[in-house]
Amino acid sequence: MTSQRKSVVVVGGGVFGLAFITQMIRALAEKPLTISDGSGAIVNLAVDITLIEQRDAAVFLPIVLRMCVEDHNEDYIKPYDRLFANYPSTAGVGAVVKASVVSIDEASNVVVLDTGARVAYDVLILATGATWQDPSSPPTDKSDIYTYYDHLRARIIASTNVAVLGAGSVGLELAGEIKSKFGASKNVTLVHRDALPLSSRFPHKFRTKCSAIMQELGVDGRYNTSGRDNGDGTVTLTQNGKDTIVHADVVFNCFASRPSAPYAPDAWKDDAGALKVLDTFQVDTSSPSVFSLGDVNNVNELKLASNARPAVSTVALPNVLAVLKGETPSRYYIPPAQDGMGMVLGKRHATGIAWLPLWGAVVLPSMFVLRKKGEDMHALTIARMLGY
Structure with a gap:
């Protein structure tokens, strides 16, 4: 069986970004993607997943309020180094890049990083959350x-x-x-x-x-x-x-808080600075390959960590897999x-x-x-x- 490679880039390693990556790893480990090459032959679709995150360790904001009065640094501040440990090489390659996205070249399907690097994508997931003040604004290391x-x-x-x-x-x-x-x-x-x-x-x-x-x-x-x-x-x-x-x-x-998307074109954002999304979680742009999850988008709902799993499993992940296979997304999100x-x-x-x-x-x-x-x-x- 021949194979092709696709690249999924996730920007933001908070709750929604992690929920998407971990559910995608599980889905592809259980059932690798395949597509037809047009002649009837089945082609294996390997999916490389890259997380771009400015911090080298995840900070779960609800627990930081407890951390203001008790020392739980070692308990709850965990690095991203094991994120792709269970991603089989037959499904694709997983990588974590410590950087911030400064702009998006939509015409070329590329994100530009503050390091000067350019990362290409077939599907882009924007899950950069929101900007808070102390005690919910920790540094990056x-x-x-x-x-x-x-x-x-x-x-x-x-x-x-x-x-x-x-x-x-x-x-x-x-x-x-x-x-x-x-x-x-x-x-x-x-x-x-x-x-x-x-x-x-x-x-x-x-x-x-x-x-x-x-x-x-x-x-x-x-x-x-x-x-x-x-x-x-x-x-x-x-x-x-x-x-x-x-x-x-x-x-x-x-x-x-305020939605955190300084890297995105103004045309992608509403008056509050949130990314405008369709019911499929696709950003309202000319490209069907850009999605947004969590606090950074303009879905009219209370922004809760508990919304991440159902939003990803029932809508976002099936739609991303559809785009990777060249199909039209068919799952639609209805807020609570x-x-x-x-x-x-x-x-x-x-x-x-x-x-x-x-x-x-x-x-x-x-x-x-x-x-x-x-x-x-x-x-x-x-x-x-x-x-x-």
Whole structure:
């Protein structure tokens, strides 16, 4: 049997990029791709997979909030060196390139790296996620990532007053981790512009539950209030046009993230900077060979790690395999009708929201969420995907 080679390039080694690669490895190991050469002969299709990632170790953002108060560097920060260990050579070659993409030459099917290298692709997967501020913006080298979280943890330990600006899921979970670990020894002020935590896309009773847990933990919730870090150990709180200055040894800006696609042509992006995608996860360009997954795209859904596996297995992977075989993608993604999520607010408190038939929105009890994800926020699942 003759053979051909195809190249799949995945940019971004976060949850969605890893989910795609690991599921593709499994699929091709079980059933290699074949195509007809037009004369009736069957051709084996070897698929080389390249991950381009600016970091040399994976950082699973949900667990970093726990890492701000406890040292779990060795437990959860794992390199990419074993990612392709189970990819059989008969299926293709796997490689990890530590670099950032600076531009895309769509006409030539090439990504240009900050090293000056050019990497050709037959299919391109863009899964570069979103841009956050501290504590979710670690550096690129593994040793520096360790130092980054050691430094944040030391600052929190040495502090008396901590201000968390923004009471979305990140702000809530960070405030919960600090109070759960340190109790009354840390004064935590949580600032949010709305009357309740989270956004209005969530049911009122869920937001109320989050507020109640913060109060139980001893977090000073300042709602209907905006906050500004003055950079001098103080924060300006503004409510009803009146400013109040509070002291803060450490300030965390936990505002909403921004899609991270500076490398992409402006025509590919919407006004918020997210990559515009079709229901097939193909980027809305002239080329059918470019896909986008996760936080960087404009799919109207809550961006959750738990969405990665079903999005990849039911839609993205079948469509990519179709393109590789010269076929038209036929799987279409339908975002969840309602937002469900679980939040771990320290080691002893948690809550969540789920939508059940006949019942509608149900606030999940603390013990249920803690049993499901409280120990490691599923960070060990990511480590297993990496071969650890």
